[in-house]
Each structure stands twice: as C-alpha cells, then as structure tokens.
Amino acid sequence: MAYNNGQTMTLKAPNGARVVVRFEVNSKARRLILRLDERRREAVAVAPSNRQIKDAAAFAAERVEWISTRLQHLPETVKFEEAEFIQFRGEPCQLTANGEGRLPKMWPGEPKLLSAPGDPEGLPMRVTRYLKKQAKADLTRAVIRHCETLGVEYKAISVKDTRSRWGSCTSDGQLSFSWRLIMAPPKVLDYVAAHECAHLLEMNHSAKFWAHVARCVPDWKRQRAWLRTHGAGLQSAGE
Template sequence: MTLTASCGLEIPLRIEINPRARRLILRLDEKKREAVAVAPSRRHVRDAARFAAERIDWAATRLRSLPPQVSLTDGGLIRLRGEDCRITLDGEGRRARLIEGEPFMLSLPGDPETIARRAERYLKSAAREDLAAAVEDYCDVLGVAVRRVTIKDTRSRWGSCTSDGRLAFSWRLIMAPPDVLEYVAAHECAHLLEMNHSPRFWAHVARCRPHWKKERAWLRKHGASLHAVAA
C-alpha cells in the first residue's frame, strides 16, 4: 500500500499486527524508508490504514529530513572508520581488499550482481574485528569478562548487553569514526557491571572513554547517516 502526502511524496505503508499494542501506532522505518502502522489485531487493520493516512504528512516530514540513501554498488561512496571509501569492482583475484588513498578503495572484484552482499560481508567482518578488540581492551580496564560478542543489523540500538554477559553490536558502527565505535564498546562493557544508566554506570564508561559525551553526541547527530546505507 502507498500513501501520498500533501507535498506529493509517495510513501510505502506497511501494516503490522502486534497483540501487545494497546493502541494504533504510526512509526517510521528509516532503513526501508516506509511508514509502519501497528494494529493490535487483524480487525483493526482498516483503522490502522486510516490512522496512517491521517498522519502521513508527519511521516513525509521525517523522511525528507533523512540523509539520502547510499547503495552498496560499484562506484558507491560510503564511510569506513570515518573516512570516505569508494566501492569498486576493479581489482585482481577474487578477494576483497582495502586500498589506501583519498578516498580509500574497497576492491570487490567479481559478479556485479553480488557486490552489495559482498560489501556488507566485508563491513561486518571489519566491524567484528574492531569491536572484538575494543571489547577486550575495555573488559581489561573494568575487570570484567564477556561471554560472547555478536554483530547484527539492529534498528533502534547500537549495542546491547544481556545479564549473562553477551554483547551485540550494529555492524554499521564500522562506518563511524573509530572513537565512536570505541565508545559504544565501552558503553556495553560497562553494562557488565551495571545493568542501568546510573551515575556509577557512567563513571565506568568515563574510565574507558573520558570524552564519551562528545562521542555519544556524534552518534546522536550522525547515526541516521549510518542507517542510510542500504545493505
């Protein structure tokens, strides 16, 4: 289903059924660039569609404020560890290779139809390597142990920590400046000591990242640009 805002922008609408929802909800899926209407049950689907139509101008305003989407295609320009990086099919052999320069070049020789999947695989691998190293460093600083580190493509969180010591991170952090990735790693390691955001928790973060406020501010300001990369 597609709705048209008063500005003329056509917006795809997805309707989801969530029995835990107590009311109709309209949210925005920034990665897919579509509106999502949430209904408590199937009998509320029409109400959800009407609810979304009445508020589609809000969704249009939000969508127009988002940074342009970037595709993982031949010639596409992304950020890697905070620096410009251009994706290219040029290169020898079949292995992905990062070539230094201005900008960096991510060489992904092979089938053009699979370049997006291969670029995402490279970025996830790089994120896993950088985050694992950062987690190891901050676990040493805080005197804690982590059970497992996983890489995901989360929508609402850059990182998470479970009570049994499992940490998860968004692979998109590899596109941010290294200090920002390091802050998120320190943040989740601090949760191994405090599963809250109390003053004691932030004191642990500060032990690892004295300038964490600046690094968190960067993520809040530019995080949408990381989600604008279409995997």
C-alpha cells in the first residue's frame, strides 16, 4: 500500500497492541527518522522525500515492538482543566477558572494557584496563553544574558508549540523555543536558551559549540539529562 505525507498506518505489536504511525516528509532530514508524538500517542516516521515514505513504513514496521513499549511508558496526559495540577517553573501549580478580574494571575502558596477567570471551557486557551507569555519573558531574559556572555547578537525570539525540538536557531539570528519550557525548572530553560545562543557562533555540535554552552551554563550536561528524562512529561501537558 502506498502512503503519502500526513497519512497514517496502523501496526500490530507482538503483545497485541495497535500502534499508529504517521508519515512526515522533511527535505532537511538526512536519513529515515522514527520519533514519538507524545500528545497524539503515536509514532512519526520521517522520510527525506515522498518516494522514501515506503522505506519509512518498512522502517517503522521493523521497530513496532520498540514503538509499542515506548508508547506504553509515556506519562499520562495532563489537561488544562479546573483543579488540575501542572508544573510551572519546575513546581506544582493548580489551575482554576475562578478568581477576580479578567487577567490570569499566579497566587503564591503550596501549591501555587494559577487563576484564569472566565468560562471553564476556555480555561485551556487562557492557561496556554499565560504560559506562552511567561515563557517568552523568561527566555528573552536568558537569551539577552547569554548573548552578552558570548558577545553575539540575536535578531528575534519566538515561542512555538514544537514537538521534535526544544529550540532552534537560523543563520540570520532567529531564535525559536518551545513554550513548554516554562514548565521545566528554570535552569533547564536557561540551558536551552544558552544552547541556541551558542548556535549563533557555531551552527553545529562541535567541541567549540559545547565550549560556548559551558561558558553560559557550566552544568549543562545535568540540565540536558533532565530534559531527556522528563521532556515527554512536558509534551504530554495541555491540548
């Protein structure tokens, strides 16, 4: 059967579980790539071109047991709903649609309380908007600080809902980050900001690149390890 970009196929794992695989074409990919989409609870097979999608399908089929095992170990989805708990800057925070005024506000306490007054059905949107705003502010401060350390300049900063990477840097100085980093501990967010600022000097992952990162965040290996261990949890929160 022939598949196209964006289509899915369903595989059956040895344990009987059904695994959904979605196909994506990325001309920048140098090889076949298999990754997980934590929010959709499915695998993504990335091919460098349309003609290689059939190879991506075979690649995924050969690894269906691995996919099934990884999907079963994903964290539970956390929705932005009334009384639900999320992480904010690495600490628990409870959500509510109740409160005074019209703007979301973070109240201190153990746990903290994020009040986003309004229609309960609109709570997910209001919470997401608040988190994006806080992420943009934190990342901007971190980028400015790291650029001063490295003696470089950036052109612009944006926050997006990316699924395959936490940050990116273009050759003309455009920095982009996942807003979900606001749920991670501040040091983790700071590391990702330093990582992308270092790319303003080295568009690679050479020894020189990591030396630049270390100038900004000496314990970057610890922060990277945290993200590799807990990143799926950040991706599983929200819509």
